[in-house]
Amino acid sequence: MLGSRVTEDEFIFYSRFVNGRREYVRPFAINRRTGAFRSLQDVQLDLERNVTFIGGFGDENHFYMLYTDKNSNLHLYRDSEENVATMDHQMFKTEEMPRTRDRYARESGMIYVHPDLERNVFTGHHRSKIYTRGDKMHIIFDGYAVRGKKSDDTTTEILTLDWNTGKTEYRTLPTLEQRNSPSFNSFLHQDKLFRVQMEKDKFKLAAYDFNTLQPLKEYNYGENEEIAIKSTPVHQRGAKGLFSSKDDEIIEKQDKVLKNLASGIPAITVDTYSDSTLQLTIGSYKAPDERNSRQDQSRMVRTPDRYVRTPRGLALIPGRWTPAYSIPSYYLNSPYYSRYFYDPYGQGSSFPTGPGISTYFHTVLDAKSLTKVEQEGEVEVLQEKVDKYERDLKREPEFQTIYRYGDKLHYGYYDRKARTFRIVEFAYGQEPPQTEQQR
Numbered sequence: 398m399l400g401s402r403v404t405e406d407e408f409i410f411y412s413r414f415v416n417g418r419r420e421y422v423r424p425f426a427i428n429r430r431t432g433a434f435r436s437l438q439d440v441q442l443d444l445e446r447n448v449t450f451i452g453g454f455g456d457e458n459h460f461y462m463l464y465t466d467k468n469s470n471l472h473l474y475r476d477s478e479e480n481v482a483t484m485d486h487q488m489f490k491t492e493e494m495p496r497t498r499d500r501y502a503r504e505s506g507m508i509y510v511h512p513d514l515e516r517n518v519f520t521g522h523h524r525s526k527i528y529t530r531g532d533k534m535h536i537i538f539d540g541y542a543v544r545g546k547k548s549d550d551t552t553t554e555i556l557t558l559d560w561n562t563g564k565t566e567y568r569t570l571p572t573l574e575q576r577n578s579p580s581f582n583s584f585l586h587q588d589k590l591f592r593v594q595m596e597k598d599k600f601k602l603a604a605y606d607f608n609t610l611q612p613l614k615e616y617n618y619g620e621n622e623e624i625a626i627k628s629t630p631v632h633q634r635g636a637k638g639l640f641s642s643k644d645d646e647i648i649e650k651q652d653k654v655l656k657n658l659a660s661g662i663p664a665i666t667v668d669t670y671s672d673s674t675l676q677l678t679i680g681s682y683k684a685p686d687e688r689n690s691r692q693d694q695s696r697m698v699r700t701p702d703r704y705v706r707t708p709r710g711l712a713l714i715p716g717r718w719t720p721a722y723s724i725p726s727y728y729l730n731s732p733y734y735s736r737y738f739y740d741p742y743g744q745g746s747s748f749p750t751g752p753g754i755s756t757y758f759h760t761v762l763d764a765k766s767l768t769k770v771e772q773e774g775e776v777e778v779l780q781e782k783v784d785k786y787e788r789d790l791k792r793e794p795e796f797q798t799i800y801r802y803g804d805k806l807h808y809g810y811y812d813r814k815a816r817t818f819r820i821v822e823f824a825y826g827q828e829p830p831q832t833e834q835q836r
Contacts, residue, residue: 399462400455407435411460413453420444422453422462422474422484440484448472449501454509456529465504469496471565473534473558489558493567495543503538510585513801516780518755521584521664522682528585532560537590540579549574553583553592555610568610579662586667586675589613589767593665593679595658600624602679604767614767621652626769628761628776631680632784633657635754645788648756657756664757668780670825671804673764676778680757696721697753723793782829783808786821789832 402409407426414421424437448464455461462474462484469491477483497503508523524539538554553570573581573594581594585607594601598620604613618624631648648657661683668676685696698721759778761770770776783799783806794810796818801807806823821830 399453400460402455402457402460403429406430409437409455409460411453411455413450413462414439420450422460422476424460442474442484443486445472445488449504451504452507452509454511454527456509456511459529461534463507465501469494471558473560475560487558487560487563489563489565491556491565491567493565494554494556495545498542498544502541507536515799515801516666516668516676516678518664518666518678518680518682518757519753521666521678522582522662524579524582524662526584534558534560535585537583537585539582539592540573540575542578548578549576551575551578553581553590555590570605570610580659582663582665584665584667586669589667591665591667591677593663595655595663595681597656597659600655600658602626618655620655623651624654624758626760626762627758628769629759629778629781631658631756631758633754633756645784661754661756669764670779672825674770675762675764675767676780677760677762678757678780679760680755683754683756685753698724719797724796777825779806779823779825782806782823786823786829786832791832 398410398412400411402411407428409424409426412423414423420442421439422442423439426435426437427433428435442462444464445466448466451463451465453460453462460476464472464474466472471489471491473487473489474484475487477485503525505525506523507525507527508520509527509529510520514520524541526537528535528537534557536556536558538556540551541554542548542551550572552572555566555568555570557566557568559566570583570590570592575581575594576596580596581592583590583592585591588607590605590607590610592603592605600616600618602616604615605611606613616626631654633646633648636646648654658679658681661681663681664679666678668678670676698719759781761776761778762768763770786808787794787797787810790810792814794812797808797810799806799808802822804825807820808823809818809820811818823829
C-alpha cells in the first residue's frame, strides 16, 4: 500500500503493480458505512523512458506517484478530478536546483508529512520532506552537499511544484557552516518554516516566513548554557544501560544536554491543537548500529496500518515503529502474518538492528509572537501526556499506535490480558486518563 484517500463515501487505497516495463496504479475502495469492497480498474502509467520511481502518497484530495529521470527532472502523476482511476501527468524541470554530489541523495529518503502524521524525532529526522498545499507541492531538503560548493557550506533548499502552471520554483535559506554533517533540519508548519541547528557547542532555532523567507524569530544557546526555551526535560529513549532496564532516561546535567542532542541526525516537528500555541518536538535520532543478526528482538518493525518508508520511496499507512520484542513471535515468524510487517532490519546481512536512540525535548511557543509560553506549574504538552501514559502502563503493550483525530491525540494499544484493543483520547485542557495501575 502506497497511500490512501478518504472521500465522502469511501476509503480509497492505492498500490503499485509492475509487470515487465509496464507500471500500474491499482486502487480499491471500501464503503465507509457498509464496509463493502469495490475493486477499481488498474491504471497504466504513461511513463517516460529511463525514469526511476521515488514514491507514492495520498493527501486529502489526491493520490500522487513521483518519478525522476536522468536529468533530475521530476515526473508527477496525480489522480484525475473526475475519475480516481485516471492518472494525469506533469513534468517539472529542475535545472535551477544544483545537483548533489551523490546521485539520488535527496530522493532516497523522502517522506510525506501528512497532517495526521505522528510528531516525533523519528519522523522529523528525515532530511527530504514533502508537503502539499492545495495544487502546490513543496519539497524541502536539508544539509545535502552539492557540486561546486564546500561540504560544510550547505543550506535548506525549497523546491515548489505548481500543478496548475507546470512551473518549478527553487529557493534557499541562508547557508550554514556545519562541522559534522548533518547538523540541521527543518519543518514547515502552516506559513512558518522552522529550522534547528545542533552541534556539541551550539544550539540555534530560527523561524522564517515561508512566503518571503524573511526571519521572524531566533534563539541561540552556547556550550553548557541552559536551553531556556525547553518546556520539558530532555528525554532519551532506546539507550538502555547495561545494568538498567529503563527505556526513558532524563538528561539533567547541563554539560551533557547538547552533546546528547547532537549525537544523532537533528529532528524537529511542529504541531498545534485547539489553543493559540505551537508545540515543538526538537532533538535527534541516532540509527541503530549495524549487526549481523536477524534474530535481534530489539530491532524496529513496522506493524500493520503503519506509515511505511521504503528504501527508495515512501508509503503512507498511519502508525509507528515498534520493537520486534513487542510483537508476539507467533505473528512475526508466521509465514502468513509476517507478510504484514515491514521488517527491514530482520533480513540478515549488514542491516542495522535495534530501535535506535531518540533524544528530544518539547517546547511550547505562542503561535503569533513565537515566544516561549510561561505559566505557573507545568506547561501542557499533549505528546508528553501520551508518553507518560505509555510509561505508566503496568506492562508494555504488544501493539500500540498514535494518531491524530481532529484536535486530539489517540493512543491505541492491545491489552492482551483483557483481550481488548483500547483507544485512549488525549485533548488539550483535559485531565489525562488514568491507567489501570493508577486506578
